[in-house]
Amino acid sequence: MKFGIRILLLSIFDFIIIWLWVKQMNPDPSISIAELILVPSVVVLNLVIALILFFLNRKFVSLFLINAVIAGILMHYLFAKGITRYKNERFESWEFNLQDTTYEITHSKIDKTFSISESTNPGSSTSFLDGKFIEKEEIYLTTDSTEYKIKNGYLYGFRNATDSIKLTKIE
Numbered sequence: 219m220k221f222g223i224r225i226l227l228l229s230i231f232d233f234i235i236i237w238l239w240v241k242q243m244n245p246d247p248s249i250s251i252a253e254l255i256l257v258p259s260v261v262v263l264n265l266v267i268a269l270i271l272f273f274l275n276r277k278f279v280s281l282f283l284i285n286a287v288i289a290g291i292l293m294h295y296l297f298a299k300g301i302t303r304y305k306n307e308r309f310e311s312w313e314f315n316l317q318d319t320t321y322e323i324t325h326s327k328i329d330k331t332f333s334i335s336e337s338t339n340p341g342s343s344t345s346f347l348d349g350k351f352i353e354k355e356e357i358y359l360t361t362d363s364t365e366y367k368i369k370n371g372y373l374y375g376f377r378n379a380t381d382s383i384k385l386t387k388i389e
Contacts, residue, residue: 224281225288232289233296236260240300247305253297260289312385314373322388323359323373325351332359 245252264286271278313322320337332351337343349361357368367374373383 221281225284228281228285229288229292232260232285232292236289236292236296240296243300244304245297245300247301250297250301253294256297257290257293260293261286264289311388312368312373313388314383314385316377316383323368323385334359 264282268279268282268286271282308327309324310327311322311324313320315321318338320343322335322337322343323332324335325332330351330353332349333345334347335343335345347361347364349359349364352358352360359366359368364375366376368385371385371387373381373385375381376383
């Protein structure tokens with residue numbers, strides 16, 4: 219079998235194993251630091267296999283040396299995709315700008331709540347409103363004293379009853 223085909227087959231095998239592992243792990247963003255351990259671990263594992271093969275069957279050593287790099291890249295990519303999948307299953311967000319302030323609406327799908335935060339400086343924000351997220355024909359954001367509506371990508375009633383503000387979905 220040609221070297222390129224062996225690399226391809228080993229990469230497909232790595233992809234399947236890593237994908238199944240990450241899917242089972244279902245990583246949330248709070249454990250993203252684990253990537254600093256996981257990526258080097260798959261690289262070292264392939265290097266150890268290459269070292270063992272050096273003494274047993276030298277024709278496969280270069281295969282596992284190259285695969286060490288490929289497996290590290292796959293682990294990084296699939297772990298990041300796992301975190302994104304986790305967030306998309308649990309949250310959705312929209313943002314809009316008014317004057318010099320960026321507002322973000324975050325919907326928690328698990329407990330059907332929302333929060334609105336504002337930011338005047340990149341990297342810092344302040345949450346100022348929390349409430350119930352009710353999805354019918356339109357989306358209603360309700361608190362004890364307020365009710366906003368999201369319909370067709372617009373937020374209605376934010377500053378006054380006649381407001382309609384274009385929302386941008388955050389992916």
